[in-house]
Amino acid sequence: MNPVVIISIVTGLIIILLFIGTPLKPLRIIGQGIIKIVIGALFLFFLNVFGNNYGLHVPINFATSSISGILGIPGVVALVAIQKYIL
Template structure:
């Protein structure tokens, strides 16, 4: 598809949402999820920054950020164990 068509469709959706209004519950849920994924990426960044002295590196991507963001420190420790002993 051409970029002009995609931008036109997105613009139309934005105009419709502004006129009609979006339900706040799904938007709030998506916002919380995105914040948790960003917190998970930040945790992985600090783990990689301080883990270099222990020869530890966990890649930062959507899956690992989601695991560490939604599960917190237990998820981060699980990623470390998986990286160290399984992979």
């Protein structure tokens, strides 16, 4: 594609967003979700650091971080119970 066309399209989109405004609510929801997933990963990291003495280890991945981030401490406890008793 011609660079002039791409720059024109991007400029047009920027002008449209300046007049209309950005959809803030979906961006805010996505941002809060990402923050919760990061907090969940931190919960699991500290669980792994302190639980290493007791033989507790829950892998840190997207699914476990999402569960612990959305559910909080009860989610971390549920992950530990699943890891210990079911798996």
